[in-house]
Amino acid sequence: MSNRSSARIYNPNMECMSRDEIHALQGERLAKTVRLEYENVPMYRKRMQEAGVKPEDIRTLEDLQYLPFTEKTDLRDEFPFGLLAAPRSEIVRIQGSSGTTGKPIVSGYTENDVEVWTEMVARAMAAAGVDENSIVQVAYGYGLFTGGLGAHQGASRVGAMVVPMSSGNTQRQIMMMKELGVTHLCCTPSYCTYLGETVREMGIDPERDLKLQGGCFGAEPWTEGMRQHMEELLHIDALNIYGLTEIAGPGVSFECLEKQGMHVNEDHVIAEIIDPATGKQLPCGQAGELVFTTITKTGMPMIRYRTHDICVLDDRPCACGRTTLRMGRITGRTDDMLVIRGVNVFPSQIETVLVGVNGVAPHYMLVVDRVNSTDTLEVQVEMTEDMFSDTVGHIETLRKTIVDQIKSVVGISANVRLVAPKSIPRSEGKAKRVIDNRKL
Numbered sequence: 001m002s003n004r005s006s007a008r009i010y011n012p013n014m015e016c017m018s019r020d021e022i023h024a025l026q027g028e029r030l031a032k033t034v035r036l037e038y039e040n041v042p043m044y045r046k047r048m049q050e051a052g053v054k055p056e057d058i059r060t061l062e063d064l065q066y067l068p069f070t071e072k073t074d075l076r077d078e079f080p081f082g083l084l085a086a087p088r089s090e091i092v093r094i095q096g097s098s099g100t101t102g103k104p105i106v107s108g109y110t111e112n113d114v115e116v117w118t119e120m121v122a123r124a125m126a127a128a129g130v131d132e133n134s135i136v137q138v139a140y141g142y143g144l145f146t147g148g149l150g151a152h153q154g155a156s157r158v159g160a161m162v163v164p165m166s167s168g169n170t171q172r173q174i175m176m177m178k179e180l181g182v183t184h185l186c187c188t189p190s191y192c193t194y195l196g197e198t199v200r201e202m203g204i205d206p207e208r209d210l211k212l213q214g215g216c217f218g219a220e221p222w223t224e225g226m227r228q229h230m231e232e233l234l235h236i237d238a239l240n241i242y243g244l245t246e247i248a249g250p251g252v253s254f255e256c257l258e259k260q261g262m263h264v265n266e267d268h269v270i271a272e273i274i275d276p277a278t279g280k281q282l283p284c285g286q287a288g289e290l291v292f293t294t295i296t297k298t299g300m301p302m303i304r305y306r307t308h309d310i311c312v313l314d315d316r317p318c319a320c321g322r323t324t325l326r327m328g329r330i331t332g333r334t335d336d337m338l339v340i341r342g343v344n345v346f347p348s349q350i351e352t353v354l355v356g357v358n359g360v361a362p363h364y365m366l367v368v369d370r371v372n373s374t375d376t377l378e379v380q381v382e383m384t385e386d387m388f389s390d391t392v393g394h395i396e397t398l399r400k401t402i403v404d405q406i407k408s409v410v411g412i413s414a415n416v417r418l419v420a421p422k423s424i425p426r427s428e429g430k431a432k433r434v435i436d437n438r439k440l
């Protein structure tokens with residue numbers, strides 16, 4: 001596991017300010033960003049005029065609440081370049097995300113924006129103990145997706161040796177990991193699990209045969225139970241890293257080795273939690289929808305971008321010395337919340353149940369359907385090899401345990417189907433865990 005003393009604070013001037021200093025800096029930078037948007041982006045000018053807000057009204061952080069929100073649909077409507085605040089000639093990079101339907105969304109980055117993003121990921125890498133002696137294997141996809149290039153840039157910035165594997169080709173990933181003596185891995189948590197299980201199947205003992213110490217894992221929701229599983233499988237410290245294309249990519253926030261939430265890079269972004277129904281700001285400690293405003297970007301800055309991700313914020317100082325706001329795990333998205341027979345169900349609640357049960361592996365799929373006007377939920381979960389070869393009696397007891405726990409934690413009756421090991425498709429990128437046949 002990581003040597004804590006090797007983890008350091010990359011930019012203490014920015015990561016350890018007093019709350020008052022952070023707020024003052026944010027207010028100042030917010031005012032500049034609002035002016036930039038008003039003067040250069042017709043959509044923002046129109047929205048602000050409609051809301052009766054002029055750039056000179058926005059002077060401090062408290063004024064943020066008067067600004068209109070930005071939605072993903074705005075990026076689609078203005079695709080590809082309608083939201084650029086800088087001249088086209090100053091845009092040096094496009095990154096994007098696929099989106100589930102229709103047009104992709106893209107974000108344009110100036111040289112300044114690539115620099116800001118690199119610094120944010122460098123802070124995450126340093127917090128994970130990555131330095132010039134580290135070897136970092138990047139198994140996020142390279143391309144329009146921000147994972148690969150983002151992790152690459154941040155690891156390079158702290159002076160590490162980068163192994164740019166991209167995702168997939170699992171056996172080769174493991175061969176490189178072993179032969180090069182890779183110390184840190186960056187990929188989605190679901191791919192990490194897959195890699196870890198394959199390492200074990202190949203007869204490789206991570207403690208003896210690998211030099212892995214830790215890694216930065218994100219791009220999809222995961223749970224504490226999943227962290228424990230990954231840490232045991234690969235003998236690492238598995239740290240959470242969060243981000244989204246619209247704001248920068250990975251590194252918007254990141255965990256330190258305390259593993260008590262993700263530090264938001266507050267000198268570059270302002271985080272708010274709002275009530276998704278009313279749009280009103282909520283205090284720290286209360287769960288709601290995460291909203292971000294960028295305050296140093298120049299290519300395609302975002303004002304009050306609604307992420308639809310649900311979490312809580314914590315403004316207490318962390319034992320690591322950083323004073324920045326911390327985000328709790330993303331517990332769901334306002335738009336991936338399943339409403340099943342009137343009950344709100346988040347896939348992460350089911351994952352929490354499954355990772356706490358012996359005899360099943362954390363590979364699952366939720367299949368929602370509607371039969372005779374009634375919603376049904378089937379939870380397919382893989383048995384471990386041991387359980388699979390066990391007697392039928394045990395398997396039925398296990399199935400019933402899971403049904404009971406889902407009922408008590410989530411509050412609904414699910415049909416649990418235990419399936420053979422390795423029968424649920426593995427993911428090399430973001431995992432797909434829900435099939436909702438009601439929408440077809």
Ligand code: DLL
Binds near residue numbers: 146221241244
């Ligand atoms: O997933 C950027 C990224 C790459 C983050 C690598 C971390 C590591 P998008 O493809 O635009 O960008 O997807 C953004 O993914 O709104 C969340 O719903 C989800 N997400 C990202 N990180 C986490 C995380 C990248 N650590 C969307 N935990 C976000 C939970 C996450 N969900």
